[in-house]
Amino acid sequence: MNLALFDFDGTITHCDTFTPFIKKVVPSSRIYWGGLLLLPSIIGYRIGILSGSTLRQQIIYVGLKGFSNTQLKALGKTYAREFLTTVIRANALERIKWHLEAGDRVIVVSASLEVYLKPWCDALGVELICSQLQVNRGSLTGKYNNADCSGKEKARRVRALVNIDAYQKIYAYGDTKEDEALLNIADEQYFQWQRRV
Numbered sequence: 001m002n003l004a005l006f007d008f009d010g011t012i013t014h015c016d017t018f019t020p021f022i023k024k025v026v027p028s029s030r031i032y033w034g035g036l037l038l039l040p041s042i043i044g045y046r047i048g049i050l051s052g053s054t055l056r057q058q059i060i061y062v063g064l065k066g067f068s069n070t071q072l073k074a075l076g077k078t079y080a081r082e083f084l085t086t087v088i089r090a091n092a093l094e095r096i097k098w099h100l101e102a103g104d105r106v107i108v109v110s111a112s113l114e115v116y117l118k119p120w121c122d123a124l125g126v127e128l129i130c131s132q133l134q135v136n137r138g139s140l141t142g143k144y145n146n147a148d149c150s151g152k153e154k155a156r157r158v159r160a161l162v163n164i165d166a167y168q169k170i171y172a173y174g175d176t177k178e179d180e181a182l183l184n185i186a187d188e189q190y191f192q193w194q195r196r197v
Helices: 018-025 028-046 052-064 069-087 090-101 114-124 152-161 177-183
Strands: 003-006 105-113 127-131 133-136 139-144 170-174 188-191
Touching (some): 018 105, 052 139, 069 114, 069 139, 090 170, 114 127, 127 152
Parallel strands (some): 003 105, 003 170, 170 188
């Protein structure tokens, strides 16, 4: 059996899915004030001195702290059904189905959020490793359960879940430098849908 590891945003999709989700679920007044509060961080990210991982964690704290987990899960299911289906790359879906038909184990490994990725992955019949939001008494704390699932954390989580030596061949698909550690696990690496030699 083979193992296929897929990044989500920009690899399976045409675009980022985290930011549109935040804009959809966070009330406009909180977006406005949060945007002002996070402006230095946003500028830092855009000029390359702040990582995407750090900015995502700040956005989660400012945007989602205190949110009802039940409400967010419902919004995530709707988002998966109504938005994600419109941004999926046809070639990515074909490749995932090719792996599934071959009997391969397929895992999506993403820094994006479980609340909308899980419904999409469940519908397709693939596994998921991603960023999970911490919940206390039914409300979001504004923090992750673990670290943001990007960069080296992607590879760490895969190795924690999977005995990679048990697979004949490992495929990995990614599109940014945050996926390098994930790609390095694989025998066959695809960066921006081009096979690396």
